[in-house]
Amino acid sequence: MDGTKGAAPPALPKGFRSAELGWPELRRIPHPPYRIPFAGDLIGASVSTPVQDSLRHGRRLGPVFRRKAFGKEIVFVWGGGLAAELADESRFAKHVGLGVANLRPVAGDGLFTAYNHEPNWQLAHDVLAPGFSREAMETYHPMMLAVTERLMEHWDRSRSAGRAVDVPGDMTKLTLETIARTGFGHDFASFERTEPHPFVRAMVGALTYAQRRNVVPAPLAPLLLRGAARRNAADTAYLDRTVDAVIAARRAGSGESGGGAGGGKGDLLDRMLATAHPETGERLAPENIRRQVITFLIAGHETTSGALSFALHYLSRHPDIAARARAEVDRVWGDADRPGYEQVARLRLVRRVLDESLRLWPTAPAFAREARRDTVLGGVHPMRQGAWALVLTTLLHRDPEVWGADAERFDPDRFDPGAVRARPGHTFKPFGTGARACIGRQFALHEAALVLGLLLRRYDFVPDPGYRLRVAERLTLMPDGLRLHLGHRAPATPDGPRAEEAVSAARCPVTGARD
Template sequence: MATDLSRLPHAPGRLPLLGDVTSVDRHKPTQHEMALSRDLGPIFQRKLLKDRLVIVAGSDLANECANEDNWARALLGPGLSLRKVADDGLFTARTSDPAWGHARRVLTPAFTQDAMRVHHEAMLSVADDLRDSWTGSNSDLVDVTTAMTHTTLEVIARAGFSMGFGLFGDQGGSVDNARAFLDALGRTLVWASESTNDFPIIGHVREALRQRQLRSDIETVQSTVDHIIEIRTDADPVKSTDLLDLMLSTADPETGEFLDHNNVRNQILTFLVAGHETTASLLETTLFYLAQDAGLQDRLRTEAATLKAADYAYTAVAGLRDIRATLNEVLRLWPPLPGLFRVSRRDQTLGGYHVPAGRAVFVLALAAQRDPTVWGDSADDFDPFRTKPARNAFFRPWGIGPRSCIGRAFAFHEATLLIAHILNNFELSAPAPAQLNIRERGALRPEPFHVKVASLAK
């Protein structure tokens, strides 16, 4: 007979009425939960006042929760908070909202092979600008966080909206106040993460105190996007083939309806947030590991040279298997989105516990993708060329089912191209031995760090 969820293991130190307040970490909640999973097992609970969060940390149980017949996506946590910013954008829309299916059908053509060939050229132009900014610098120390933020934001702007943010110098048609946008967006992402992982009572006070700044930040990011739309709608009616044109001029093939202004704004915000935040995280973490390992650099640089020899052709990127394996290992260890909320479609059993229909659980991908029962004693080690596990391992860095990331092919191609381009032009090294320190602001990203770069130009 299945056990009630109230009997799930929990962190030590639970207090009457308050619950597990002594084990709350509002700054690094999912990393703390991953640490707890090593003691509490593949499924456990966290209780704050009357709210009980069921956390699934084991690979096998996470795979069960990925079954779309029995489970569905639940909009909770930071994703729910971000509805204040992007409302019915692709990531924050509810699956039951017709606007989600409407936008998904309109935007799917933006990620076909033909479209990706066009995006590739935009990505390559940004890679060239990044190279020039590093070679033209007076210092051999590079702020990786700033560089990858600027790089990924420029890629989205050029590929998606045929304009730049001007983050690599003055460009025609650039968005005004791009850095103010980035600052406001960063504070908003921190709020989304911390507000959903805060202490009872104290968190409500903190939330009230930050409302004025939050309203200002949301206005800043939304007005920036409105400006992007205004530039396009006020321009000469020259047909474009980018993401923005699709949203403004393409009807839903099922309903014949067009996206309204607010929905276009929300989709742009979604691509700017998801498109740059998650890809920047992947690039930053990869560069951290590369700067620590000259041997890995040499191996990947040899492979990257084949792309340079092919004049950075679109079709050659898919053949960079070692670089792709390295990126996948980074995604295994540090998935930008560390977990996914899932809701039970029916009464069922999970790990010996009874889960009623409508009950949500949090699948902690950060832990499930490092499950020692699957990956062995080296589960936490960075090893791009490790032997594959003997059985099916949970690996869902791009989400699950119909709500998985629509831009995953775009992001992975972008990351592969940029890492190859960097290795073809620079040798990387760490200025001092360092530990990877990950911050949480909805997505997982390394704390700001620097690497030394030496140009390989002859």
């Protein structure tokens, strides 16, 4: 195929089915050794960590490779130049597949899970985009502060009792409360609970089930996932009932949809209920509003909680960087008890810490792109219209040709403005790419920088010396079992931040490199 529309693909051997995948030259793309007929590349594979398995394979096989299991074959791409091609909106678009499609029973045609041809995506995007403007963000800022203060009260109690804090669990509570209050005027009372809110359990269950559907062969799913499918149906029904109740309370004008924080103040739910498209006059249908609320509650808390958790892990393991970031917070915020909106954006190093954490462990670890028309990727790999590839962000962010030979090392100064300008474009993609990239990116980054700034100013982070970073996969990535002890802030010395004892660095679970 020469890349022109309608060109005939090359002849394939009898029984060769790669053309069905839209990659006529699929056999040229390397795959792991020891492939088993029908079963595929299962030797040494882990059902619970498919992303980290793919990281290991990608290092050996190169920037384009494929994996197969039970007749399902996926082409992975991670090279910087190839990822830049796939980011070209004139040639490629978002592909909804794998675990994203598995979430459609929960989120339907919400912003994240809608197919490109479904009209509700563009309608919802245009209606909701003003909800993430600078003016809107300034109205969310006081609520973000209030939720973080509740977290710190909770952490103060743990510190006083000498208990370590459950970082992923508490970051999940924080980010769920933040998006629920700022977006929908709802209070889940997460910090008053000893167990996760049932809504959190249902969301985690839905994400985990979607991930399991990725690795279980479709013909065997009814047998192997029978119990899991029943639990997923119950989780989905609970999510629907909870969101329907929030919407009903708002429609009734009660202003008491779980606490009323933000209710009726022009938040995201108000926009969905009352705002028409500025050009067509269309409004979101009631069922789609429910799907959008579920989408924001899942996406708006899950990825941000992971980003904060990884950042806190790295700060605990790099006390010199934590001291620099803390000094920046002290300098920029001064004695202000509650920093203003503008002061958060001035935390340059704190933002670089977040970016570097998202580089090493982007909590959304991959995104799929499909060809808008027949094309050739990298001048070598022909793709038919509709053919797709999975951009493995976790490995794109470790490409040594882009990030250097020390790409495994945690170094926030990679995001110094000069270093950013010197790098090729489309090599840092924690929020996806193109028209379908995360609409709440600025919301998430502002929230995360505010939270890190407040926590740095209040605590020293003391890791468990025996802990080595483990990464749990449930469509998103999260540190597994991360607990930190909280030390009292010590005053700065005349020469700068106080010296810290060196802490032995953890090792990357994929490469064994120090993180």
